[in-house]
Amino acid sequence: xxxxxxxxxxxxxxxxxxxxxxxxxxxxxxxxxxxxxxxxxxxxxxxxxxxxxxxxxxxxxxxxxxxxxxxxxxxxxxxxxxxxxxxxxxxxxxxxxxxxxxxxxxxxxxxxxxxxxxxxxxxxxxxxxxxxxxxxxxxxxxxxxxxxxxxxxxxxxxxxxxxxxxxxxxxxxxxxxxxxxxxxxxxxxxxxxxxxxxxxxxxxxxxxxxxxxxxxxxxxxxxxxxxxxxxxxxxxxxxxxxxxxxxxxxxxxxxxxxxxxxxxxxxxxxxxxxxxxxxxxxxxxxxxxxxxxxxxxxxxxxxxxxxxxxxxxxxxxxxxxxxxxxxxxxxxxxxxxxxxxxxxxxxxxxxxxxxxxxxxxxxxxxxxxxxxxxxxxxxxxxxxxxxxxxxxxxxxxxxxxxxxxxxxxxxxxxxxxxxxxxxxxxxxxxxxxxxxxxxxxxxxxxxxxxxxxxxxxxxxxxxxxxxxxxxxxxxxxxxxxxxxxxxxxxxxxxxxxxxxxxxxxxxxxxxxxxxxxxxxxxxxxxxxxxxxxxxxxxxxxxxxxxxxxxxxxxxxxxxxxxxxxxxxxxxxxxxxxxxxxxxxxxxxxxxxxxxxxxxxxxxxxxxxxxxxxxxxxxxxxxxxxxxxxxxxxxxxxxxxxxxxxxxxxxxxxxxxxxxxxxxxxxxxxxxxxxxxxxxxxxxxxxxxxxxxxxxxxxxxxxxxxxxxxx
Numbered sequence: 001x002x003x004x005x006x007x008x009x010x011x012x013x014x015x016x017x018x019x020x021x022x023x024x025x026x027x028x029x030x031x032x033x034x035x036x037x038x039x040x041x042x043x044x045x046x047x048x049x050x051x052x053x054x055x056x057x058x059x060x061x062x063x064x065x066x067x068x069x070x071x072x073x074x075x076x077x078x079x080x081x082x083x084x085x086x087x088x089x090x091x092x093x094x095x096x097x098x099x100x101x102x103x104x105x106x107x108x109x110x111x112x113x114x115x116x117x118x119x120x121x122x123x124x125x126x127x128x129x130x131x132x133x134x135x136x137x138x139x140x141x142x143x144x145x146x147x148x149x150x151x152x153x154x155x156x157x158x159x160x161x162x163x164x165x166x167x168x169x170x171x172x173x174x175x176x177x178x179x180x181x182x183x184x185x186x187x188x189x190x191x192x193x194x195x196x197x198x199x200x201x202x203x204x205x206x207x208x209x210x211x212x213x214x215x216x217x218x219x220x221x222x223x224x225x226x227x228x229x230x231x232x233x234x235x236x237x238x239x240x241x242x243x244x245x246x247x248x249x250x251x252x253x254x255x256x257x258x259x260x261x262x263x264x265x266x267x268x269x270x271x272x273x274x275x276x277x278x279x280x281x282x283x284x285x286x287x288x289x290x291x292x293x294x295x296x297x298x299x300x301x302x303x304x305x306x307x308x309x310x311x312x313x314x315x316x317x318x319x320x321x322x323x324x325x326x327x328x329x330x331x332x333x334x335x336x337x338x339x340x341x342x343x344x345x346x347x348x349x350x351x352x353x354x355x356x357x358x359x360x361x362x363x364x365x366x367x368x369x370x371x372x373x374x375x376x377x378x379x380x381x382x383x384x385x386x387x388x389x390x391x392x393x394x395x396x397x398x399x400x401x402x403x404x405x406x407x408x409x410x411x412x413x414x415x416x417x418x419x420x421x422x423x424x425x426x427x428x429x430x431x432x433x434x435x436x437x438x439x440x441x442x443x444x445x446x447x448x449x450x451x452x453x454x455x456x457x458x459x460x461x462x463x464x465x466x467x468x469x470x471x472x473x474x475x476x477x478x479x480x481x482x483x484x485x486x487x488x489x490x491x492x493x494x495x496x497x498x499x500x501x502x503x504x505x506x507x508x509x510x511x512x513x514x515x516x517x518x519x520x521x522x523x524x525x526x527x528x529x530x531x532x533x534x535x536x537x538x539x540x541x542x543x544x545x546x547x548x549x550x551x552x553x554x555x556x557x558x559x560x561x562x563x564x565x566x567x568x569x570x571x572x573x574x575x576x577x578x579x580x581x582x583x584x585x586x587x588x589x590x591x592x593x594x595x596x597x598x599x600x601x602x603x604x605x606x607x608x609x610x611x612x613x614x615x616x617x618x619x620x621x622x623x624x625x626x627x628x629x630x631x632x633x634x635x636x637x638x639x640x641x642x643x644x645x646x647x648x649x650x651x652x653x654x655x656x657x658x659x660x661x662x663x664x665x666x667x668x669x670x671x672x673x674x675x676x677x678x679x680x681x682x683x684x685x686x687x688x689x690x691x692x693x694x695x696x697x698x699x700x701x702x703x704x705x706x707x708x709x710x
Contacts, residue, residue: 011260030069031059032056036055067087082101083100095144102137103135104137112126112128125173129171136164168188194222195220220256222256222257228249255286258283276325288393310396358415365383382422383423387418405459406460410464421440468501470499478492479492517538518537534557553578556574579602581599
């Protein structure tokens with residue numbers, strides 16, 4: 001989903017020229033510690049992104065000394081990867097580096113059949129293509145943290161992303177009506193994108209660990225360079241039908257500079273409630289220039305095509321402030337907030353003296369309630385207002401040429417789209433079976449969508465429009481459980497209806513569409529060191545505003561083997577083993593119709609090796625929350641829990657905390673039964689998900705990794 005706000009380690013990221021897809025491709029999966037998803041975030045968070053927030057948490061080892069891991073692998077398509085993470089930590093400093101080198105290879109093919117009615121005659125464009133792409137990418141994040149004292153820390157990190165993409169395509173075209181033309185269009189493209197982020201963080205905790213001040217400053221610089229060229233040539237055995245000689249090439253140079261600053265203050269109260277305040281400012285400057293050349297067959301060389309050359313500048317500054325208050329009463333939790341934003345936006349096309357300016361202010365309220373505990377049954381209700389601001393590419397009014405049939409442009413008059421999002425969720429988590437069911441409703445105004453128009457001469461122009469309002473109603477569900485001690489299953493699905501109110505699609509437009517998708521994951525522990533897993537995602541055929549989208553299916557299988565006390569792991573994966581990937585669609589308007597199919601490479605086998613090194617000894621003076629936990633020489637108190645009920649755990653931990661306090665030992669937050677549960681395939685709920693760790697640590701020193709040491 002392109003309408004998602006992506007963060008890395010809790011900070012916004014605009015490296016890789018703001019290209020989220022390229023950034024995700026460059027981050028090595030082996031270096032990701034966790035992925036946090038917020039579909040309805042509160043006023044504290046940037047409201048940008050209609051689909052919510054995805055926060056990628058990279059591995060940053062908390063063990064003392066020098067340790068890390070190395071991963072390498074390759075696949076049958078020629079792709080390779082090498083990644084690693086190294087960390088050094090003591091009581092005053094923590095330094096780390098995450099590194100990833102990837103070379104991806106992807107292969108695809110497809111067909112397209114388009115028919116146009118011109119009244120006096122029909123034109124049919126019948127095409128088939130095959131394409132191969134590849135490209136290396138680099139991702140590096142390095143930094144350090146200095147613990148000034150037990151309440152203050154200063155951090156500095158530097159992130160670099162760089163990569164190239166190469167793609168070659170052969171498109172076989174039959175163009176009939178009037179006349180008959182057959183040719184092969186050869187096209188190739190080369191893109192280079194990258195950039196860096198520089199982050200400075202300062203955190204301050206007061207006597208109560210929940211009373212804190214956090215801040216960060218981020219500077220970013222990204223680029224996105226590219227060259228593309230196409231050429232129509234003769235089709236073997238159909239030379240007499242070749243009358244469409246055409247050759248052109250384009251060049252693009254995009255630069256993106258960003259600045260972000262944010263300060264957050266949290267003040268807890270004795271009642272258990274807390275007040276959160278914050279200010280934020282971010283600025284984005286983007287400069288996109290495009291050069292175009294067309295081949296002159298009389299001069300036998302490329303000449304400048306000023307009609308498709310342009311330079312476009314875009315600046316957007318957002319200043320924000322928020323207030324948020326939350327707490328709980330008995331089994332009811334609540335959180336309410338309000339965010340104010342002032343936006344200054346200016347776009348400027350150098351070939352046109354007209355400047356497009358759009359300044360506006362907005363309020364973003366949020367409200368959420370919880371009732372009950374997830375170990376029994378919990379009800380969650382939430383509301384938030386979101387925004388999707390148009391990007392520079394969507395605003396650039398200049399027309400760019402993809403080939404002699406297809407053109408693209410932006411729309412400088414686009415308005416931001418706003419969504420009011422409502423969610424209601426029920427959940428229950430326990431040892432044997434976990435269930436969640438949620439319903440949602442989203443009302444979007446000034447929906448931004450890509451809009452394609454076919455002209456009388458047979459060419460098409462793709463642009464962007466605010467098409468009106470859209471209502472989305474749906475429900476989703478997840479079931480997690482175990483069959484026996486070795487098999488674990490996860491099944492989930494989503495069903496929703498889109499109701500769009502617009503008149504831009506013509507008379508055949510059907511304004512309601514329904515979408516379903518399902519996913520299943522299964523994991524089977526053959527032995528404590530061998531695991532087999534299977535994943536499948538399926539979306540049945542669905543209706544879209546001016547046609548249908550065919551069914552889509554994707555799956556993967558893998559087997560993982562652990563060696564050397566789990567320091568060395570081997571993973572063998574097969575993607576799309578049933579050769580069912582790809583998609584197709586059918587479109588229809590008043591005067592034209594189109595059917596297209598796209599297929600992707602299947603049955604790709606990938607082998608990955610991982611090795612972990614270094615001491616696994618937690619001698620740090622600070623845990624995940626940077627609060628004192630003491631040293632391992634003190635000894636440990638580890639609760640032994642016979643059951644997993646909420647009351648049992650509460651009383652066992654309370655007793656263990658008193659014993660640990662009296663004997664000056666560390667209270668281990670990992671109960672002894674965790675490893676038994678994991679080996680038996682049953683659910684283990686971490687202590688942090690059940691209880692208030694900060695309050696506990698104000699009474700006794702704790703550790704989260706002592707079980708391995710004992």
